[in-house]
Amino acid sequence: MLQVAFIREQKDAVIAGLAKRNIDAEAMVEEVLKLDEERRSTQSSLDTILAESNKLSKEIGMLFKTGKAAEANELKAKTADLKESSKTLTEKLNETADALTALLYQIPNVPHESVVAGKNEEDNEEVFKHGEIPQLGENALPHWELAKKYDIIDFDLGAKISGAGFPVYKGKGARLQRALIAYFLDKNTEAGYQEFQVPHLINEASGYGTGQLPDKEGQMYHVTADDLYLIPTAEVPVTNMFRDTMLNEKDFPICCTGYTPCFRREAGSYGAHVRGLNRLHQFDKVEIVRIEHPERSYEALDGMVEHVKGILEELKLPYRILRLCGGDTGFTSALTYDFEVFSTAQDRWLEISSVSNFETYQANRLKLRYKDENGKSQLAHTLNGSSLALPRVLAGILENYQTADGIEIPEALRPYTGFDKID
RNA sequence: GGAGAAAUGGCAGAGUGGUCGAAUGCGGCAGUCUUGAAAACUGUUGAGGGUCACACCUCCGGGGGUUCGAAUCCCUCUUUCUCCGCCA
Structure with missing residues (x-):
């Protein structure tokens, strides 16, 4: 707040x-x-x-x-x-x-000066674009068709055991998913982020700490018997590790990464635009979180953006970066960059990462402070970003790397998958 | 799940009703000494509110209660430890 x-x-x-x-x-x-x-x-x-x-x-x-x-x-x-x-x-x-x-x-964060006024996603500004959009021709399939054709993701099976939005990954699909997680974590730790494995259920105080509560109550699964919430993102447990913390200036920057499944109720979201992997109740994500000195948080934000760019370029996926307008910027964020991968077969952009600076908005709720050079306590800045959200990256790879007789695996992932083609 | 013990400042650890926001040690910071460092010595060192600055108020795991007065007594919740049970 x-x-x-x-x-x-x-x-x-x-x-x-x-x-x-x-x-x-x-x-x-x-x-x-x-x-x-x-x-x-x-x-x-x-x-x-x-x-x-x-x-x-x-x-x-x-x-x-x-x-x-x-x-x-x-x-x-x-x-x-x-x-x-x-x-x-x-x-x-x-x-x-x-x-x-x-x-x-009830009052959201004040947008950064660079953020333009705007109502919704239509007013977001494209600030960067990279990569060639592959020409796949008439026979290109959307990823849900590919998933069926090569038997790597089973949506019906997931629906049977849980419900819509809970896919089952099979065989090379499961392995590709695991490869992506390992690959992202390795990229992040190489860049200096410390890896964490954190709880997937959080208490109410943590929900308030990062701002999911009280305003996004309906978005989270609530385990009422124990009054715990399933995490909608690793941001919540990772950032809350630093709740009620007094840091020293020399502790900055604090860089964390972690893989978790994410659970979102996504109430009322149905229809063609949420088909396949586009929007799920459970999905995997590797997150990066930084705790920064206020004077260096925007530098850090740029660094995180560059880091995510590096990963996407290594995967050779065509992407663009949007600076979200005021109306589309998340409640707690001051400035958010969204990364979108172009999904060729669906002919649309898919959001695969969101990198934000919350300035002191979360830190104030979290009581996350540091001692400045005069010994006075000041609120730190918190930032986070996805690097990356798995399902849409997977969708992007399946669709953009499809050929007539299978799906090529991006070069960078082959050491992790152990195979170079799904067919 | 059952029985018991505990939770105090960055850490360790005293304090069982009244000048206790809290002894002491370690750590941190500043200084003396030193060419410099270490050691030793001296001083200083929790947080929040409030004020121009003081004053003043609040905080000893969270919440509630008893009392003129609570770190200290009572209730409750949470967490940790020990023993028993169950278990990947």
Whole structure:
């Protein structure tokens, strides 16, 4: 969430920034400032009462110690009023603070200055494009047909044991998937990211920490018996490792990578555009997460973008990079670049990575701070990106590498698959 | 799942109702000494709110309670450890 002090000092910039998301934030911002004002004045009144009450308690203690019980009891009587008003004020303080927090949870991050105003994906800016789109001719098949033809992914079998959106990978399909995971993890660790294996179920506090809760509650699978959520992305457990953490400047940068399955309910998503691997309830993803010094986070974001570019170029997949417009940028993000691979047989771009800088938005919820050179604690910046989301990369490979008699395996993956063709 | 023990500052570890935000040690930082370093010595060193700055308030795993007063007593939750049971 945004810091109240930031809203107070940069009110106009906050409103102008949120306008790029098509949000008229003026009323919310005014309400935040009002609640904050109220919170502080209530706190101050309460402090005065508590100070008085602490003073009396100490005096009572001294009196008892020196054997003046009568005087002590006299003072005791005086504390009753203080107690009553401190109780009332505490209640009011809690109400105000809760209302303030609840409101702050509803305000998304302020977009970076480079982000353009826009409503939806149509307003995103293409900032980079690379690779030749292969000419496959009339007989090119979409990946779900290829999956059937070569018997490498079985959607019906998954539907039988779980439901739609839970594919079963078979044989060379399963092996290709495993190869991609290993390949991505190796690329990431070579680039200096430390590998982690993290829990796939998270508690409520973690959901709040990275911003999935409360606003995306419906997107996650909720295991009610134990009040845990299935992770929608490794971002959640990985970033939450740093919840309630005080870092030193020399700890930066912190670079993590991890492979996890991801679970998303994707309620209400049906139709042709979600066919095959395009949108799933369970999919695999290798994620990179960075914790950065605020002054270097955009440099880090660029570095992450370059890193993902390197992988896609090694896989020789045609791709483009979009800088998301205000309306399409995720709730918690200040700046997001989406990577899309061109899926030849479907004749459309598929999002395969999303690289974001959250600045202090997550860190504020997470209480993820560091000590600056003056010994003052400051919020760190958090970033993350996919490198990469498996199903659509797989779709891209199947479709772009198909030939009349099989699917070629990209050169870079062959050491991992152990075969160079699916046929 | 059953029985018991525990949770204190970056770490270790005192503290069982009243000048305790918390002894002590280690670590960190600054200084003295040294050509420099180490060692030794001296000082300093938790977080949040609040203030121009002080004052002041809150925090001893989380939440609630008792009390004029709680790190200390009670309830509850979570986590860790030991023993038993079950188990990939």
